[in-house]
Amino acid sequence: xxxxxxxxxxxxxxxxxxxxxxxxxxxxxxxxxxxxxxxxxxxxxxxxxxxxxxxxxxxxxxxxxxxxxxxxxxxxxxxxxxxxxxxxxxxxxxxxxxxxxxxxxxxxxxxxxx
Amino acid sequence: xxxxxxxxxxxxxxxxxxxxxxxxxxxxxxxxxxxxxxxxxxxxxxxxxxxxxxxxxxxxxxxxxxxxxxxxxxxxxxxxxxxxxxxxxxxxxxxxxxxxxxxxxxxxxxxxxx
Numbered sequence: 001x002x003x004x005x006x007x008x009x010x011x012x013x014x015x016x017x018x019x020x021x022x023x024x025x026x027x028x029x030x031x032x033x034x035x036x037x038x039x040x041x042x043x044x045x046x047x048x049x050x051x052x053x054x055x056x057x058x059x060x061x062x063x064x065x066x067x068x069x070x071x072x073x074x075x076x077x078x079x080x081x082x083x084x085x086x087x088x089x090x091x092x093x094x095x096x097x098x099x100x101x102x103x104x105x106x107x108x109x110x111x112x113x114x
Numbered sequence: 115x116x117x118x119x120x121x122x123x124x125x126x127x128x129x130x131x132x133x134x135x136x137x138x139x140x141x142x143x144x145x146x147x148x149x150x151x152x153x154x155x156x157x158x159x160x161x162x163x164x165x166x167x168x169x170x171x172x173x174x175x176x177x178x179x180x181x182x183x184x185x186x187x188x189x190x191x192x193x194x195x196x197x198x199x200x201x202x203x204x205x206x207x208x209x210x211x212x213x214x215x216x217x218x219x220x221x222x223x224x225x226x227x228x
């Protein structure tokens with residue numbers, strides 16, 4: 001089944017404790033992206049990757065890191081989480097980052113930073 | 115910078131009522147337009163998209179949207195809503211001029227009552 005998976009689905013952590021949210025897709029997609037969803041703000045892009053070893057900042061990259069060493073994986077790293085990073089995070093992928101290609105979304109990771 | 119506006123943040127309708135959700139975007143060049151839906155507790159799914167051709171686009175589950183270039187609008191419609199349409203709806207836009215970054219509106223929460 002074609003899908004985007006994220007782990008963990010739920011995470012409660014404390015300020016400053018490094019964490020990684022994994023994202024994996026099995027559709028051989030070139031493009032992958034991370035979003036955060038906050039009430040009243042919709043989805044905002046954190047980072048995206050047009051292909052392996054190619055990443056770039058989205059609208060809200062501060063406090064996050066990413067890497068794209070393999071085509072299928074695009075982990076999101078929070079080196080020192082803070083309470084303002086409490087949010088619902090979605091990973092997405094598509095065939096290409098250009099044009100009208102549909103983005104496929106993962107199930108989401110709900111992160112709480114205390 | 116490109117922006118997307120969704121006029122209604124919360125909509126409550128009775129079953130069988132007609133639905134129209136507004137979406138306007140600010141970019142003047144060639145755009146690709148999308149409507150995504152997020153059912154409670156689930157990830158985003160594509161309802162429909164427009165990139166060229168007939169400005170009236172039909173999507174899944176009886177939804178349709180009309181692209182009106184002169185009004186920079188891409189409104190979502192459904193003639194008769196069902197309780198199962200209760201969800202959050204997001205309009206999104208990308209364009210070559212913005213590097214194809216997908217910009218989301220803040221979303222419209224639709225509640226359909228029996």
